[in-house]
Amino acid sequence: MKKFLKRFRRKKSKSKADKQGTAATAPLLDEAQVWDFVGSQRGAKFNHLVAASALDLGQRRENNEDALLCLSGVLDTTSNSQPLGIYIVADGMGGHRNGEIASETAVRTVGNHLISKLYKPLFGPEPRPTNESLREIMESAVDQAHKAVRKAAPGGGCTLTAALVVGTQLVIAHLGDSRAYAITRDGRIEALTKDHSLVKRLQEMGQLTGEEAATHPQKSVLYRALGQGDTAQADIFNSSLPNPGFLLICSDGLWGVVNEDDIQRIVNATSSPFLACHHLVEAANAAGGPDNISVVLVRLVN
Amino acid sequence: MDFKEGDLKYSQLKQGDLLLDRYEIQEIVGMGGMGAVYRARDKNFKAIRLVAIKEMISQVTDPIVRKNIFQIFEREANILATLRHPAIPRIYDYFAIGERAYLVLEFIHGKNLEQLLSETQSFFPEEQVLSWAVELCDVLDYLHAHKPEPIIFRDVKPSNIMNTLQNHVALVDFGIAKVFESGQRNTMVGTQGYSPPDQYRGEATPKVDIYALGATLHHLLTLRDPQLEAPFSFGERLISEINPNVSKEFSAVVERALEYKPEDRYESASEMKEALINVARKTGTLLHLSIPSAQPTTRGVGVKPLWSFECEDELRGSPNYHEGTLFIGCYDNNLYALDASNGQFRWKYPTDGGIPGKPAILEGNVYFGSEDKRLHVVSAISGKVIWTYYTEGPVRSSPRIAEGHVFIGSDDGYLHAVSTNNGRLSWKAEAGSPVRSTPFVSDEYVYFGSEAGDFTCVDFRGDPRWRYKAKRAITSSPILADGAVYFGSMDSTLYALDANSGWVVWRFRLGKGSISTPAIQNNFLYTGAADHIIYCIDTRSAKEMWRYTTDHQVTGSPIVHRDAIYCGSVDGGFYCLGAASGRLRWRFQTGKPITGTPVAHEDMIFIGSTDKRVYAFLA
Structure with missing residues (x-):
């Protein structure tokens, strides 16, 4: 562990992250393993979301335009045991400081809206499921964030991949080319989201080959993004958490340079999301780290 | 050995006849020169499994010739057994009884293209014929690429092509009957009108099948039966003159397949398939190829x-x-x-x-x-x-059985859990209004709706876990998939709720109640x-x-x-x-x-x- 910390610090100073004030989650104990152990000992019904995140400047960028939110909890009562989680990655774009303002505004607005909508039904005097559907809550969150970004960063915009976990439900809102992946323990990795990138779309339509797409000059042009256009046309869908497995949300700073198979292998090499996040950032930096790297990794321990 | 005319006729099997004490004949679905094709039920399975049974009757009486014929038939059946292609029916069994030989094949629901031709009132849409053509090239290419010997079908024609209910095509009649025939008379294999000149010279190359496919497509596009026309006269019946709706590109492909000289035709079925796909690209029908395309109006x-x-x-x-x-x-x-x-x-x-x-x-x-x-x-x-x-009211719900209990709702306002052993009540959960919805039982919980619009989740002791209130009656029965329960309501909404907590995941608005x-x-x-x-x-x-x-x-x-x-x-x-x-x-x-x-x-x-x-x- 000590050796790992050392290696980690060395990397950070190289990437100027300290100066920029961005910080990555420090590696902690392998808590998931501890919980695995506790869970198996108690034999009781047990539902916890174990999540970790990392945000790194990368090797080439002077500023950070990514933002993320990683919030997990559990509401355990006699009648019910309900994991709750909000996980967001946004990757900004646009001149001046518009990119970073956009991503920060998006993450704050979506987080705020989701929490306020869930607060009363969960913690009010008569806790009961809200009458608004999770999908509707997510829709209005994206809507508000879209307006907020247009106001705070005119001309700027950002990607948004936001996941809300309530009980066994996973609702995802997605715009742009950050990605959510489901990774299973048996080594499968599946992108849950579709990139809203022009090149990707051309590739899907058979107009470009995989090779042409990889080297296309407009590789990073998005046809949908938060803060761009009159309305946000987010993909909103529900799914269930991979179980046993992981939910990974990341910006293109990771998936653009580390291939899916390697991502899967790194994640599955440890049961700790904390360690896995750092290995992912390391891998992206080792591959040149051309962009900011955001990673949120979630595991349901039960 | 002399035959009298009457000897050549044979009696068909009748409905209810049993072959090998296993295949129960249901109906004759086709007649050929050498015997009939039946739909039969395989009684070996308790489940209802339908098979096609093809009967071939040898009219040869010499036992040695007959034995030879059966050997050839057996060899062919064994080749068929190795084929795996969605457009080729699977073979399950073959056997002989006396002078009759039988093949047991996958039963393909649908009609053959000859039947569709006889029923249609108008030209088939080009994209329809095009999608069949691509599939036929695909299966011919598969057969021609067979190792060690290519398989030449030799008798492509509308009556040998089945159109399945899923609107795919399948090749039937693998020329096994022809093996029989050749043992008896030395006639050409193939069908006049569809067979190319080279086939009359006894050649069996992939080009023979390509020509016959061309003739079949010509027939489908023009509705002119080549059997009624002079042989090799397609050049006098240009597709565009008969059916102006067909694109030039498609006509050109069909006409090239119909060239008199084999060397002028496509080299292979795969080359022809490429050409067809290019046609689809140009005419914009490519998008329709992968999905089942418009059904002819005669269907159904x-x-x-x-x-x-x-x-x-x-x-x-x-x-x-x-x-x-x-x-x-x-x-x-x-x-x-x-x-x-x-x-x-x-x-x-x-x-x-x-x-x-x-x-x-x-x-x-x-x-x-x-x-x-x-x-x-x-x-x-x-x-x-x-x-x-x-119970204390009419029972309109349907029972669900799990965990040694039968769960059923009643108009008395309760969900009843009754032991399957002795019919005694284990518990009942109060719903407050009639339960006509059929409960869904998961690993942990029981879900049901009520006429007052309550949707309830109870555990296996009957204790409520959560409840959701819709605006009107829930008579629809819930179904659980991937952690969510789905049901409709008379309030014109289709609901998806988290199975564990009752949170509404989404709602879908219907035009009226459900x-x-x-x-x-x-x-x-x-x-x-x-x-x-x-x-x-x-x-x-x-x-x-x-x-x-x-x-x-x-x-x-x-x-x-x-x-x-x-x-x-x-x-x-x-x-x-x-x-x-x-x-x-x-x-x-x-x-x-x-x-x-x-x-x-x-x-x-x-x-x-x-x-x-x-x-x-x-x-």
Whole structure:
């Protein structure tokens, strides 16, 4: 562990992250393993979301335009045991400081809206499921964030991949080319989201080959993004958490340079999301780290 | 050896005849020069498995020649056994009885292209013929690439091409009959009009099949039967002159396949397939190729039930199938048990009220509710009563069996959990209003709706876990998939709730209320509503994928079987729709509204109608 910390610090100073004030989650104990152990000992019904995140400047960028939110909890009562989680990655774009303002505004607005909508039904005097559907809550969150970004960063915009976990439900809102992946323990990795990138779309339509797409000059042009256009046309869908497995949300700073198979292998090499996040950032930096790297990794321990 | 004319004739097998004590003949589905093709049921399986049995009768009497013929036949059957292609029927068995040899093959539902040609009133759409052509090139290419020897089909023509209910094509009649024939007379293999000149010289190369495919496509596009025309006269009947709707590009491909000299035709079926795909690209029909394209209007008109059985009053409930028997409750107060293969009456069991639900079967017993307030349990074999259980109101819910209990709702306002062993009540959960919805039982919980609009989740002790309130009645029965429960309500909403907590994941607005129970397959949900519509909804995005409008309310529930949706409507129609496209495949009109849900078993679909009849169809 000590050796790992050392290696980690060395990397950070190289990437100027300290100066920029961005910080990555420090590696902690392998808590998931501890919980695995506790869970198996108690034999009781047990539902916890174990999540970790990392945000790194990368090797080439002077500023950070990514933002993320990683919030997990559990509401355990006699009648019910309900994991709750909000996980967001946004990757900004646009001149001046518009990119970073956009991503920060998006993450704050979506987080705020989701929490306020869930607060009363969960913690009010008569806790009961809200009458608004999770999908509707997510829709209005994206809507508000879209307006907020247009106001705070005119001309700027950002990607948004936001996941809300309530009980066994996973609702995802997605715009742009950050990605959510489901990774299973048996080594499968599946992108849950579709990139809203022009090149990707051309590739899907058979107009470009995989090779042409990889080297296309407009590789990073998005046809949908938060803060761009009159309305946000987010993909909103529900799914269930991979179980046993992981939910990974990341910006293109990771998936653009580390291939899916390697991502899967790194994640599955440890049961700790904390360690896995750092290995992912390391891998992206080792591959040149051309962009900011955001990673949120979630595991349901039960 | 002399034959008299009469000796050459042979008698066909009749319905009910048994071959090898295993294959029960149902019907003659085709006649050839050498024998008949039958649809038969493989009795080795309790499940209803249909097969095609092709009969070949050798008229050779010399035992040595006959033996040779059978050896060639056997070799061919063994080649067939190694083939794996979606457009080639699988071979299951072959055997000989006396002078007759039999092949047991996969039964392909549908019509052959010759039948479609004889029925059609107008030209087939170009994209339809194009998609068949691409599939045919694909299967020919597969055969021609066979190792060690290429397989030359030698007799491509409309009557040897089946059009399946899924609108794909399959090659049938693998020239095995021709092996027989060649042992007897030394005639050319092939069919005049479709065969190229080189085939008359005894050549069997891939180019022979390419020509015959060209001739077949020419026939499909022009509706001119080449058998009625001078041989090799396609050059005098240009496609564009007869059917101006066909694109130049497509005509050019067909005409090149029909070149007189083999060297002028396509080199291979794969080359021709490429050319066809290019045509599709140019004419913009490529997008339609991968999905089942428009069905010819002649489809489905001739759909007839395999059998039907008349009861004494309306059938409002739903049938269930178990080991060769179909069980269905009727408003003449009886539960009927019918032989599922032919609709023959086995037994009936009288109750004192109408039977609206769907029976459940466990360990040889049939469970069902009746409006006489009772849950009845009778022996599936004999129809003798095992036990009955009284509730305090009519039972309109259907039973679910799990964990040694039968769960059933009643109009008395309770969900009852009754031990399957002795019919004693373990607990009942209060709903506050009649429970007509059929409970869904998961690993941990039981879910059900009530007429006051409450949706309740209770655990296996009957203790409530959570409750959700809809604005109006929930008669629809919930279904659970991927951690969410789905059900419709009379408040015109389709709900998806988290199964664990009752949180609303999404809501989908229907045109009117629904009491239909959703069916789910591969993240697609199918349900009906009083707005006459059958909906298909993506459960992940809550978006409508397609809708099909019937002529009246859809109060029964759809089922998914293979790649099709089956659903009845109050308009009396029984509908078969493509699951992916929502396009009508066929419709059968019963005499009165259909309010029940069909049940599928293997190749068969069963449905009851308020015209008092139970119908069985081929899936």
